[in-house]
Amino acid sequence: MAATIRDIAKEAGVSVATVSRLLNKSGYVGSETAVRVQQAIDRLGFRPNAIGRSLSTAETRTLGVIVPALSNPVFADAVSGVTACARQAGYNVMIAATNYDSAEEVEAAGVFMERRVDAMILTVADPQQSPALDLLDAAGLPYVLIYNQTSCADRPAVTIDNAAAGAEVARVLQGLGHRRLAMISGRFADSDRAIARRDGFLAEARSAGLDAPPVHEVDFIALNVDTVLKELFRAPATAPTALFCSNDLLAISVIGALDRMEIDVPREVSVIGFDGIAIGTHLHPTLATVVQPSREMGEAAAQFLLRRLAGEEAAPPCRLPFTLRLGESAGPAGNARPADLQDPAYTREGDSHDDQ
Amino acid sequence: MAATIRDIAKEAGVSVATVSRLLNKSGYVGSETAVRVQQAIDRLGFRPNAIGRSLSTAETRTLGVIVPALSNPVFADAVSGVTACARQAGYNVMIAATNYDSAEEVEAAGVFMERRVDAMILTVADPQQSPALDLLDAAGLPYVLIYNQTSCADRPAVTIDNAAAGAEVARVLQGLGHRRLAMISGRFADSDRAIARRDGFLAEARSAGLDAPPVHEVDFIALNVDTVLKELFRAPATAPTALFCSNDLLAISVIGALDRMEIDVPREVSVIGFDGIAIGTHLHPTLATVVQPSREMGEAAAQFLLRRLAGEEAAPPCRLPFTLRLGESAGPAGNARPADLQDPAYTREGDSHDDQ
DNA sequence: GTGAAAGCGCTAACAT
DNA sequence: ATGTTAGCGCTTTCAC
Secondary structure (H helix, E strand, C coil): CCCCHHHHHHHHCCCHHHHHHHHHCCCCCCHHHHHHHHHHHHHHCCCCCHHHHHHHHCCCCEEEEEECCCCCHHHHHHHHHHHHHHHHCCCEEEEEECCCCHHHHHHHHHHHHHCCCCEEEECCCCCCCCHHHHHHHHHCCCEEEECCCCCCCCCCEEECCHHHHHHHHHHHHHHCCCCCEEEEEECHHHCHHHHHHHHHHHHHHHHCCCCCCCEEEECCCCCCHHHHHHHHCCCCCCCCCEEEECCHHHHHHHHHHHHHCCCCCCCCCEEEEEECCHHHHHCCCCCEEEECCHHHHHHHHHHHHHHHHCCCCCCCCCECCCEEECCCCCCCCCCCCCHHHCCCCCEEECCCCCCC | CCCCHHHHHHHHCCCHHHHHHHHHCCCCCCHHHHHHHHHHHHHHCCCCCHHHHHHHHCCCCEEEEEECCCCCHHHHHHHHHHHHHHHHCCCEEEEEECCCCHHHHHHHHHHHHHCCCCEEEECCCCCCCCHHHHHHHHHCCCEEEECCCCCCCCCCEEECCHHHHHHHHHHHHHHCCCCCEEEEEECHHHCHHHHHHHHHHHHHHHHCCCCCCCEEEECCCCCCHHHHHHHHCCCCCCCCCEEEECCHHHHHHHHHHHHHCCCCCCCCCEEEEEECCHHHHHCCCCCEEEECCHHHHHHHHHHHHHHHHCCCCCCCCCECCCEEECCCCCCCCCCCCCHHHCCCCCEEECCCCCCC
């Protein structure tokens, strides 16, 4: 079996307390004994048992991360940011995927609580109505949401202003000459951010005097976009010239489906996604999208919790800036595209103010 | 503070042993007391402390996963498979990313050992020469490699036959009429599987009597493919008509770079990747690739370890089958493409035999 | 500068 | 069917 701190103590002819002090650099230990102990450690290949330590210190130095799915690059990137931060602070990361199922959210949160993670980072379906978060609040366990759309005062979250981003999309599409917009979204019940994006999008479209864009929900798993698109493009006269998709994966599917329908993107219809996943820039046409700083979100969330656990009184970052990346998939509708927007490299900084 | 098993015992008027028995469904507990205890648990919102349990049972019910990066969908998908299996077996998953750095591999392995994970799943740079694996072997800690190319007898690994896959690529490209092949690969020092793919590719090209395809290494992080491609396509007479890329992300970059060089894929040059990441099917042209069953790999690895931990004597799956997905990016070179291969849906089952 | 001992929350004999 | 108790490996007062 693996050596214990007592084996080391015996081997070095000291007490366990001394070994512990050396391991944690807490308290004095004579330079000579230090050497003896270190040699014993090396000789036996001793690795302190973190479980024993955790039981004693009541901290696991572990962060729990709960995301809807890892197969979506947006979440994988955020987790990437979390692990990087955690690692250099000597923390570990446990992960769980919920498959966009709120029951799995509670379960994962419960499991992580039993595992006594020091804090959690999560994305839930609906932060206003979340048994998982209720659980954490009741237990007083520190957490930060990522991606979720809440006001910071409410439940701590590092995210972007999804409503502002949705509005920005409507504004830009309109600027490109589009008059008939439409939105295709994943299930709103699964995503509060999709709701915010829609609301901002619709509000801006309305205030610009456009017809209210139709909004279609699709099952993100089954991804039955074909039927929805058939419906949307049945009558050429009323067909939209621009499609706002609630996320990049969805946008990519939509572009594929339009291609099969022999509808040309962007010549006949513009498509813009949301998230800014990396491969978007490698697609043809290049994917237009709202870029979220996913990795930074994960980092910021971890950073905040780590500080808090270290006793520092840090405020959560709350709102990160988003960026519009006008890829080629949001090209001109007809010939309505203004000259000053023809540069695909055109980007525009999003708001980073802190209100809801 | 959170309630302990003793609080529950007191609250229910029983001993801690009884509470423990109820929690673990081990040993008898009267149906009447069971109710009292359960009520106490509910009343106090008690969650058993897994740390205490682990210290006592010497098992953490945790799997450690170490992969080069989470931002590569290939690894994210495998992790996805692992978490799914783990979850339904009551296990948890810790993750670490090494950034293709072998020093980080050892560090992560060491940390996971201190955390006392029950087993590990990992992808290393070189399984033949791996301090991380030496560490695990020395400690007798169960592990399975994924993606890594080893013979099963050597170090347990669930993977595909990368050499056979590389050969298959050469064979198919040749079947499409290509005579001048080339390979672009990530650093071989970082990836034993890239080496195997290359070797199989070159061997098949040779035995088919083709000129030895040039092989170019590129830095997978910096992704400086442009210079390499400039070099390859300097002289039209010797330029390759087909490019084999060691992974999909690389292939996508290559296609983008060729596009910027105004070299048409697949009209002027075919490109085929490796991995079979999901978005490949949504690209234009659709990405030709060798599909690895990533999620299944993660599942198989987890499954095997879980069985082993449960005391069952299970053999690791070792070799999973790969599939060739002949996307549009590997189209005809000139007009040499034979009629019977024109269907992009053409796929071919890979070997699943177990040899090296 | 070092040691002895209590205790973290749980499980698992062993008793009864 | 239930209780008592001795650890699991570590940290941390408190003495010396």
